Amino acid sequence: MDTKSYDRRKKRFWVQSACWFVFLGLGAYYVPGLMLFYLLCGIYDVSRNSHIDAKLVFRYFFGNGVPTWVLSPFNILMDILTLPYINKKVYRLEDLPGDCQQEIQSVLETVKSEAIVDKLASRVESVKRGMLFFKWYGINIDNSVNIPAFHRDYKYIKTIGVSIFNKKESTDEHFGPLRASLRVLYNINDIKDRASYIRVRKLENHWCDNKLFIFDDTLSHQSINQTDGLRYCLFVDIVRPSGCHFLLDFIVARLGNILNASKFIFYGSWVPLK
Numbered sequence: 001m002d003t004k005s006y007d008r009r010k011k012r013f014w015v016q017s018a019c020w021f022v023f024l025g026l027g028a029y030y031v032p033g034l035m036l037f038y039l040l041c042g043i044y045d046v047s048r049n050s051h052i053d054a055k056l057v058f059r060y061f062f063g064n065g066v067p068t069w070v071l072s073p074f075n076i077l078m079d080i081l082t083l084p085y086i087n088k089k090v091y092r093l094e095d096l097p098g099d100c101q102q103e104i105q106s107v108l109e110t111v112k113s114e115a116i117v118d119k120l121a122s123r124v125e126s127v128k129r130g131m132l133f134f135k136w137y138g139i140n141i142d143n144s145v146n147i148p149a150f151h152r153d154y155k156y157i158k159t160i161g162v163s164i165f166n167k168k169e170s171t172d173e174h175f176g177p178l179r180a181s182l183r184v185l186y187n188i189n190d191i192k193d194r195a196s197y198i199r200v201r202k203l204e205n206h207w208c209d210n211k212l213f214i215f216d217d218t219l220s221h222q223s224i225n226q227t228d229g230l231r232y233c234l235f236v237d238i239v240r241p242s243g244c245h246f247l248l249d250f251i252v253a254r255l256g257n258i259l260n261a262s263k264f265i266f267y268g269s270w271v272p273l274k
Contacts, residue, residue, distance in 0.1 A: 020062055041072040048089070049220050050201045056220055060175065068175040068218055075179035075218060078251075082242040090200060091182065091214040097241050100156040107157065107236060108186055108212075110149040116162060117189050117232050119145050123273060124230065129171075130164040132273040137237070137256025143274050155245075158252050159237035162188070164273075165196075165225040173199075176217030180252050183217040184236040195226035207231070 024035070045068065046052070046060040059065050068075075079087060093101055124130045133141045134150035138158045150160045158181060176183065185198065187207035197206040198213055200221045205213045215221070225231040239248050 020066065038069070038072070041076060042069045045069065045072040045075060045218075048218075050203075056201075059173070059220070064172065065175040065220070067177050071177055078179045078240065078248075081244060081247065082240050084243065085241045087179075087216055087240075089216050089219060090203065093212065093214065096214075096238075097156075100238060100241065103154050103157050104184055104236065104238070107150070107160065107234070110147065111186065111188055111234050114147055116145065116147075116234075120162070120164065120232070120273070121230075124164045124166070127164065127271045127273075128166050128169050130271045130273050131161060132164075133159075133161045135160040137259060138253050139256050155249075156238040157236055158239060158256070159235070161235050163223075163233050163235055165223065165231040165233075167228045167230065168226055170224040170226065171222055173220055173222040175220055178255065179216060179218045180240060180248060180255060181237040182240055183215055184238055185213045185215075186234040186236075187211045188232040188234055189230070191227065191229070191231060193227040193229075196224065196231050198223050207233075 042061060046057060046065070049056060060069060088095055093104065096104070120130075120132065132143060132145065134143070134145075134147060135141060135157070136159055140151040187196075191207045194206045194208055196208070197204050198221060199205075200215055200219050223233075239245065239252050242248050
């Protein structure tokens with residue numbers, strides 16, 4: 001990251017932190033009961049991460065984890081509704097229901113047969129981080145890359161997209177906002193360098209070793225590509241396994257309607273591809 005961009009992000013961070021401190025102070029004074037409730041929810045939520053340190057706690061309560069903290073009561077409700085399916089945090093494909101596995105395998109086969117890398121290569125050479133959506137919380141999205149299989153009605157799969165990292169490009173460590181779904185990642189292009197990977201706290205999944213990675217993305221995580229090549233990664237959101245799938249499915253569908261106009265909040269640093 002160049003010095004000018006770093007200084008700009010640093011200034012924005014401290015301005016946002018100062019505003020948040022003022023808001024929390026006013027909340028603690030005027031609605032202490034509500035703030036205590038949110039504090040307890042946040043403590044539980046952040047404690048789900050491994051290797052907790054002061055930096056992680058600060059980011060959760062005062063940095064880029066604030067949206068996840070705001071949504072922590074909802075996410076705790078999702079943990080309750082999905083019982084007796086305990087959140088494993090990091091999953092293997094065989095941990096998921098059989099029909100969910102079949103949907104994921106179907107999408108992976110489609111990716112392998114559609115030559116997505118070739119279709120996108122000429123459009124992402126100058127893009128640091130690009131994002132192409134085919135489906136968002138169950139809502140089909142048309143773009144210049146036509147893959148009808150991605151517009152099917154799936155039982156579990158609700159979001160399908162492709163993220164592209166240019167060489168020497170990484171995200172900051174961050175938290176996903178919602179726990180009604182799980183994130184499935186599949187590295188599309190073959191990478192032989194261990195410098196391209198995803199890290200969930202101290203756990204690292206290197207794409208050269210394992211192309212498929214499934215996890216709860218409300219945990220603190222970071223995507224890193226320190227290679228000299230591009231990294232193309234399919235990302236899929238699936239409804240969490242539960243004993244009341246119809247209810248979780250309904251909730252995710254409603255979230256799609258609410259969040260469709262606010263993707264920029266969570267993907268503001270990405271270049272949207274059409």
